[in-house]
Amino acid sequence: MFVGFVGLGGMGGAMAARLVAAGHRVRIWNRSPEKLAALLGQGAEAAASLPAIGEAAVVISMLADDSAVRDIFLRQGLLAGLPKGTVHVNMATVSLELVRELVPLHQERAVSYVSAPVLGRPDVAAAGKLNIFAAGAADAIDAVQPLFDAIGQKTWRFGTEPEQANVVKIATNFTLACAIEAMSEGAQLVRSHGISPQVFLEMLAGTIFASPAYKIYGPLIAEERFSPPGFKATLGLKDVKLALAAGEAAHVPLPFAAVVRDNFLDAIAHGEADLDWSVLARVAQRRAGSR
């Protein structure tokens, strides 16, 4: 398949590499061109300009946030240049608000919009083991399924409204933030009683919570290994705000999200914005006066 790919950061680069490796024709473009070299070496082709991305049948975007999407697709005009029938697959975690703005703009141009945010860090992407949450018109998803198969281990379909996949991604990240906060509070509770948080967290990750989330974040919390960040506190705050906004849109109180939001603000107020979001553990520790 002929794919245009914009947004080649840690995640996007790994995903594009999988597509190339699977034999697809992948044309790439990035705001910072220095990221392109490795992919070109693997067989991707450089877009002569941003509009040249639109010559592909499918355009995948994996941009940093809402404003990057608005910049590339609206201000710089990528959307306006897409031919009728193109499928645009947005695989980033963006706000519902943005999706609600983009969907009619795509419809006007007869361009299909598929939301397909992914679950997994860059190493998971490189291994082609992402979980993909897809929503949008069934035929459009069917059309790009071979691409998803190259990138992910499984595609979960959540509906025909693109925003539904975004809600699932937002809810998933929210649930993960909650798990980190729960580990943080629990670890502080045992620490303040003279018990090793490490053994406690190992026990959790070895018994009822034996799962990637607890196996990844338990040791980060136990060893206070918040740097280098896998996912920064500022991004954690961004995501919990997406959850709060999605809750507001549907009138869903989310008291856990409110707690996590405040704790990310506490972290950021203490100069921890660029540490891993598991720095929530440090907030719990600080509030208990134990650091």
Next chain:
Amino acid sequence: MFVGFVGLGGMGGAMAARLVAAGHRVRIWNRSPEKLAALLGQGAEAAASLPAIGEAAVVISMLADDSAVRDIFLRQGLLAGLPKGTVHVNMATVSLELVRELVPLHQERAVSYVSAPVLGRPDVAAAGKLNIFAAGAADAIDAVQPLFDAIGQKTWRFGTEPEQANVVKIATNFTLACAIEAMSEGAQLVRSHGISPQVFLEMLAGTIFASPAYKIYGPLIAEERFSPPGFKATLGLKDVKLALAAGEAAHVPLPFAAVVRDNFLDAIAHGEADLDWSVLARVAQRRAGSR
């Protein structure tokens, strides 16, 4: 080993049966004698009276709550009759306050006190697959280790102060309550956006949260299967209150525990006291006006 066992409810009965099956001499006593029959048939022996329990070298108690322990060991005098050198293993989830009261009373009588609360439901107990959290004098734990081996798949040692095992049990149940609340809020967020909570929870339990906790509670929440209860909302409230009290004792704020406490009260105020504690999902649903 000669073991006296008091408290033969769903958990205690299954644990005593494991001891009998492993060849230990098990003398049993229960406030409601009708629970004894099955065990007697399997080879346990009935205590002629409560004090006769004290003739065993080790006394295991698995009583419902703090007040039951106070009743049997203090008011009815079981502790006062234990010979010097007996080991009392309390395997129930009780408050730190009770442990702090019992430890010196045991010391006065030269009776060892071991805290060994367990993780697992009755079916796990029957299979001998419990996780046991032990704390107390190392030699006393060593002495009863063969009993733990008959009951559990693993013994986790958390220190020489008995209450440390209780803190770990309390923190574990708290973390589990948080996972239920997080699943509940996340499920409601997707439901209110027209997405199936079932698929969402299956995805969580099949990906980053692939663990017993999410595999057990995800379907209960998705199918609203709150009855019959595996663990009642009232017990959930009791446990989160133990966490709050343990936090207070060490000056640890626990904002997630506060949210869960309020939501259990909301459930109980709506006549859901005797439903499974995953009824937190119904609270989230009710607050969002979707039932």
Next chain:
Amino acid sequence: MFVGFVGLGGMGGAMAARLVAAGHRVRIWNRSPEKLAALLGQGAEAAASLPAIGEAAVVISMLADDSAVRDIFLRQGLLAGLPKGTVHVNMATVSLELVRELVPLHQERAVSYVSAPVLGRPDVAAAGKLNIFAAGAADAIDAVQPLFDAIGQKTWRFGTEPEQANVVKIATNFTLACAIEAMSEGAQLVRSHGISPQVFLEMLAGTIFASPAYKIYGPLIAEERFSPPGFKATLGLKDVKLALAAGEAAHVPLPFAAVVRDNFLDAIAHGEADLDWSVLARVAQRRAGSR
């Protein structure tokens, strides 16, 4: 003084009437022209068109929300037509984000921007008893002080950055929302113990809390008089979101704001969006199962 006034709803209309009564020349414009008749009868003059408002030396706006301000001043171009040296006094409760956007746009045109949100309901405005929170260039505030004197009983100056007055207004409304929530929870606590909320709230408003806030909202809560609304739940939610956003901008956790936000969502989810924001009392009552 020659004043242009846009936004003549309940508050704006009463404020404009005070200016007319004080002898100022007041030119008025409103999106819904039917609101103008009464003021014209009192001596105000109708603007032939929106740009004609800009012929006055001072333009006061009292528009419903951020988007109304953006519409009138940016999209419809009122700002672009203001002569150099005009003073624009924005007396509405708007977001910090909007102020940060407007201030440089005014500076470019050499138009002074004064933030002057007010404290008080329409009846207070009609009596000229508002409290006015002013921030902006000192000479600009000095220039419009005679107008403030006609409208309010006191002008509180909070700094030379316009947004500072908005922060104060946002923080004030937040504190008021907290008082309503506290009364609501306290009233429910006594009600659930068989005590009259009415006597309890009368006592509060007659003793340590003897102040307008408790005297106004105590009876509304006690008598469950949520309709007609003085200030709708949706506006309460809007204001608490402004507080949360202002907190985020400066990294200030606001746990009370988070609770209030969730409770407004609960109200809205139960069809209470258009009731008075003291409907927080009904949320407390509902959660306690007593309605």
Next chain:
Amino acid sequence: MFVGFVGLGGMGGAMAARLVAAGHRVRIWNRSPEKLAALLGQGAEAAASLPAIGEAAVVISMLADDSAVRDIFLRQGLLAGLPKGTVHVNMATVSLELVRELVPLHQERAVSYVSAPVLGRPDVAAAGKLNIFAAGAADAIDAVQPLFDAIGQKTWRFGTEPEQANVVKIATNFTLACAIEAMSEGAQLVRSHGISPQVFLEMLAGTIFASPAYKIYGPLIAEERFSPPGFKATLGLKDVKLALAAGEAAHVPLPFAAVVRDNFLDAIAHGEADLDWSVLARVAQRRAGSR
């Protein structure tokens, strides 16, 4: 009237002095006898022993907490020695649990139990300006009304069940704690935006919140005058825990109480246990990283 009075701390001493000044015969007893001298000089009479207090027709107690009441009335046996027909007026802030334990014990002895906690600090007590919350049998309250008239400016009757007065006192202190927390969060919000918390709090206390609560606590917060304490953080925590317990007893979620509880723990964890409970302001400041 012949009154026995136990518990002569700051509050109790001032109240007893009012009774003496009003011409009542007041017999006094205190655990720390050094507190008695001043009252004896004013005309009170010393009880030869604790039981001699019981010779009075009315026994007023103003003891520090639940355990002091249990100690004096139960362990030391004051209650057991009271003649039939005595009226015991407990004017301290105690738990519902204690009242529920004491009421039947009094009934057994045909001693009337009146709950009459008071609102006001020691200087208010000295001026005879307390507000008294009374509940219990109407004839018993009628009988002691002359004593209340000597101590307070107004007696508010809340029912015939003694505990109802305690619920009101608990709910009142809870509402006051919420006001302090709201002022604290609001003050931090403005401080973090470069605005003087002092002017903000003065404005609140001069406008919609013009009441003793805001006039007393506003300046304490603005000037960070947490020492000497008028009411310690530990007592604030005790009171909010009474509110949470009263809420639990009646299944009333109290999310504001939960926030305040956590913030008192944060204060205590930072060595601020003995500062005034308005130290909640410092917690807000610390969390925002501004100290």
